[in-house]
Amino acid sequence: MxxxxxxxxxxxxxxxxxxxxxxxxxxxxxxxxxxxxxxxxxxxxxxxxxxxxxxxxxxxxxxxxxxxxxxxxxxxxxxxxxxxxxxxxxxxxxxxxxxxxxxxxxxxxxxxxxxxxxxxxxxxxxxxxxxxxxxxxxxxxxxxxxxxxxxxxxxxxxxxxxxxxxxxxxxxxxxxxxxxxxxxxxxxxxxxxxxxxxxxxxxxxxxxxxxxxxxxxxxxxxxxxxxxxxxxxxxLGSPGINLLPRKLFPDLAVPGDVATIGARTEHMTVRPAKNGADARVKWIEHLGDQNHLHITLQDQTIVSLVEPDTELKVGDAVAIEFTRPLLFDRDGQRVR
Known part of the structure; x- marks a missing residue:
């Protein structure tokens, strides 16, 4: 060799x-x-x-x-x-x-x-x-x-x-x-x-x-x-990474040239929110050892990973927090 x-x-x-x-x-x-x-x-x-x-x-x-x-x-x-x-x-x-x-x-x-x-x-x-x-x-x-x-x-x-x-x-x-x-x-x-x-x-x-x-x-x-x-x-990644417009999360502290927030399913935390929240559970994909939570926020679909015993159900309002977001500029290049 x-x-x-x-x-x-x-x-x-x-x-x-x-x-x-x-x-x-x-x-x-x-x-x-x-x-x-x-x-x-x-x-x-x-x-x-x-x-x-x-x-x-x-x-x-x-x-x-x-x-x-x-x-x-x-x-x-x-x-x-x-x-x-x-x-x-x-x-x-x-x-x-x-x-x-x-x-x-x-x-x-x-x-x-x-x-x-x-x-x-x-x-x-x-x-x-x-x-x-x-x-x-x-x-x-x-x-x-x-x-x-x-x-x-x-x-x-x-x-x-x-x-x-x-x-x-x-x-x-x-x-x-x-x-x-x-x-x-x-x-x-x-x-x-x-x-x-x-x-x-x-x-x-x-x-x-x-x-x-x-x-x-x-x-x-x-x-x-x-x-x-x-x-x-x-x-890489299944389901694929969520690529979300920065404007969906105005309270997230990121550099000014960030246009897109990338979040893998395991890099988000989803918790119940008040009924006035924009994000809602659209569908729950049951996989045995874990669930994939499909969430709609405005016109975007977001997929997150949750424990199989989650109490969330279809139609629930939720809040999304990013634990390890990946940031990209308008050209799709990484912002570090």
Whole structure:
């Protein structure tokens, strides 16, 4: 495994910029997740690292060696796609062994047997080695695809939304498995997704990307608690952060350039108020261990977190207090 560095990389397709002046370092043994919506430039960034696209400007360095103009075959990288991309006529064993038998990295068969056995056991598919790929479940096929990317211990493994085609239960299970495998191997990974739960649970660091620009990089907790702007703030959190006009809370002491108050569900206190209060409970979402309180204030809807035994009910007047508000200016940039 090795450190991978993107330095001021840009890529356009025709007149449309896909990646803009992007700089990012994926440290040795680190799992970095690029988080953003469809069209943000996530997959193009992966393809630039893999050599499937050449940058218009900037450099790509892998393991201390500049690889900007190197072919994909010359780079020590592997790619896991959203679709499994297995060889259906081959067994699980042969699918896993395939990269080790390539002319570029031919490995002795006894060594192949040892490596495939180790990876299969780690992926918990060692009892499926004799099966054809078409005899596997979706989750098992994706494990094989991940294993095929890891058998030769690449400098960096690139993963393009590999869990998005699986059902919710399987996604949850494989998230845990993938993190365990990455830690056990000490693998260096760059993973892209639009799923905030994947980003929060998998990443050592998250890079939030918007229209080809890397907006903020930090640990999941840092990005969640200390977003650089409203775009980053809305990428994490379920339910999403409340972004409220400052004028709704004239008594709140904030700097003069604040236009928007951001409040996550757990960063507010809601208590009963007199009937003359403007804010009222519109709906209570019962989730077992907690409730989400949906409140209307003028033309705004606010979602807050309350204990399951709350005495508040639909129609009640309430007062809202912020415990840790996030403040933003008119351009959506953070005011600290």
């Amino acid at each position: 090795a450190e991978t560095r993107l330095n001021a990389v840009s890529k356009s397709f025709g007149i449309k910029p896909a990646v803009r002046d992007l700089s990012l370092t994926i440290r040795d043994g680190e799992l970095v997740v690029l988080l953003g919506p469809t069209g943000a430039g996530k997959t193009t960034t992966l393809r630039l690292v893999a050599g499937l696209e050449m940058p218009d400007s900037g450099t790509v360095t892998i393991g201390g060696i500049e690889q900007t103009q190197a072919t994909p075959a010359a780079r020590d990288v592997t790619f896991v796609f959203q679709q499994y991309s297995l060889y259906p006529h081959l067994s699980v064993y042969d699918n896993l062994a395939f990269p080790l038998r390539s002319p570029v990295r031919r490995t002795p068969e006894p060594e192949i047997k040892r490596i495939v056995g180790e990876i299969a056991a780690m992926l918990r598919i060692d009892d499926k080695l004799g099966n054809r790929a078409t005899q596997l479940s979706g989750g098992q096929m994706q494990r094989v695809a991940i294993g095929r990317a890891l058998v030769r211990r690449p400098a960096i493994a690139l993963l393009d939304e590999p869990l998005s085609s699986l059902d919710a239960k399987l996604r949850s299970e494989l998230r845990i498995e993938l993190k365990r495998i990455q830690q056990d191997l000490g693998a260096t990974m760059l993973y892209v997704t639009h799923d905030q739960i994947e980003a929060m649970t998998l990443a050592n660091r998250i890079g939030v990307i918007e229209q080809g620009r890397l907006v903020q990089v930090g640990s999941p907790r840092e990005v969640y608690e200390d977003p650089a702007n409203t775009y980053v703030a809305t990428r």
